[in-house]
Amino acid sequence: MATIRDLARRCGVSVATVSRVFNNPDAVTRETREAVLRAAALLGYTPSAPARTLATKRSRMVGLAWDTGHRGPGWRHPFLQELLVGLKTALSERGYHLLMLATGEDADGHLRAVRRHSLDGVVFIDDGTADPALTRLAESGVPCVSLDRPVTGRRATYVTSDNAGGAGAAVRHLYERGRRRIATIAGPGRTHPGAERLAGYRAALAALGLPLRDEYVVEGDFYLGGGHAAMRRLLALDECPDAVFAAGDEMAVGAVRAALEAGLDVPGDVAVAGFDDIEPASLVRPALTTVAQDRAGFGAAVAAALISMIDDPDAAAPPPTVLPVRLVVRETSGPPRAG
Amino acid sequence: MATIRDLARRCGVSVATVSRVFNNPDAVTRETREAVLRAAALLGYTPSAPARTLATKRSRMVGLAWDTGHRGPGWRHPFLQELLVGLKTALSERGYHLLMLATGEDADGHLRAVRRHSLDGVVFIDDGTADPALTRLAESGVPCVSLDRPVTGRRATYVTSDNAGGAGAAVRHLYERGRRRIATIAGPGRTHPGAERLAGYRAALAALGLPLRDEYVVEGDFYLGGGHAAMRRLLALDECPDAVFAAGDEMAVGAVRAALEAGLDVPGDVAVAGFDDIEPASLVRPALTTVAQDRAGFGAAVAAALISMIDDPDAAAPPPTVLPVRLVVRETSGPPRAG
DNA sequence: CGGTTTCATGTAACCGGTTACAGATAAATC
């Protein structure tokens, strides 16, 4: 491995000059710069990241605090892969890398990892449940961006979808398809998307002049079984809904299944709309009407927020990013049974 | 941030002693060690990773070369999330971290990243298509472990599932359910799982004494549309199969759909089995019989292979790990229509 | 033309660890 001194000697310049070629090219004569770059290419020289980090205290790495386990190890992000691709791509365009932080250790493991590696920032992905350790990290001054979860901290912000707007769009869509008794299977209230989607549902009903019935709001757990159980409760009501907005696709699939099992037709007797546009949504029959999030946009937005804070060490955190969503109409929200 | 010298001064010992406390505790008196550890806890001291890397040339980080894009950006790993969790967990237990490598740059970007960050090893995740840059990396001497893709290189090995065995199990299962005209929708032959699953299908037919008919082997692309199209071709045959083993679940779902569209009953007229046990497999109706892989085991196996190579710098690569698979019987392989 | 600026470059300290080697002390051996 060639070092900066090898390169300097070979070019007959000082190490400072070589360093400048890579960090502040304009401070060096064009000829010198080109000679150094040529020699670098020849020797296969690449500046050592740890050495640079040691000297500058900036690692050009951001940590990924990806915790599963609050809601059980079974928790899965609906589109982790696209998220990571987007994040990785956007970060790498700016010269940053993603370091996956280990879960476990003690509660402050992440904070220690940040100091250990001189991380420039941290991204949280979790199930939206507040974790005191993450909160402390966000308040420690390290630039932090979380997904779908409000955070406090001078240099902490978050990225989320327009959950309320998407829920509203789904409800309006059901209304336009002639439904008037629109229920919801909500997500857990302690999660941000769960709470926001419920708020959006309520707001939309109010805007449409529909009554808000308590019995039409059932809380689920974002999982298939929860959606199934919730739907059974809704179907047992005296005045059973003719449409259901489920705050998550898995719950929506469970709801459809419960309706079919009860001998109802979907969408004939009851229409269903979900949220997230998970892969199975288009694979099940009837295919699920749902609200799709801007998957690629998430990663890019996280990277943008993070880098803006990193670049300006004493700027306050940018306001939360709210990404637009898009209603995807499929089969479960078809027209009601004639008559 | 407390440094090793702060700690040394505070404890009245030398930096060497402090260093030893963390790296070679037995070389230090118990009293001294405990005093240092106490002080470390008090000051919140954590050894700096970059400084350590600089001095030792070992970063305790492994790169994740996760390339999408060969088979198009749409390529998705069937269980990336479990894979990453397993990998991250297994690595962190041994004190290693995962650094996500950026795609793009020029072809040798990964190799440069390895040198830049003094990475101790690299994990490949891709769609199984050979990429010359990765091959070069594997042959460069860096410990490499790839997923579902044979690699050459003195310190390179791979982890895969028992693809042939799983395919055989699926075929035998269909046979036991009374099927005799068993076709397959294969994956692309250039991918390792595609080739292996086809081999397993062939071996099983031979072992069961069933004839091997060329027209019963149709190559798909692992996607829904490919499975659908392949099934249509199979159904158009003079003697149409009564069972289909699809080498991937998405193709299996497409095949089921094509059969249903043709007015056939699944499994009454034609049984279907898939491979991978993707999430939708249990969500579609009829639910898909498939071969499940050891999702958690993958990450652990990769970490084990990698660390064994890292720990012993001049050992050859361990042999490939082949993880057992498990047949998951659901509805699409039910009994044939009576009569 | 002397004095001031500007610009490109070099020198050397520093970032925070590890570790070879030497030195000191205590234990073991004869």
Place this chain on the structure above:
DNA sequence: GATTTATCTGTAACCGGTTACATGAAACCG
């Protein structure tokens, strides 16, 4: 008690960069 050996600790060089400051040359100026 002297000598050897084992055990613990310290000194200082080194890993490969960055950067404050100094230096010297060229450009500019009245």
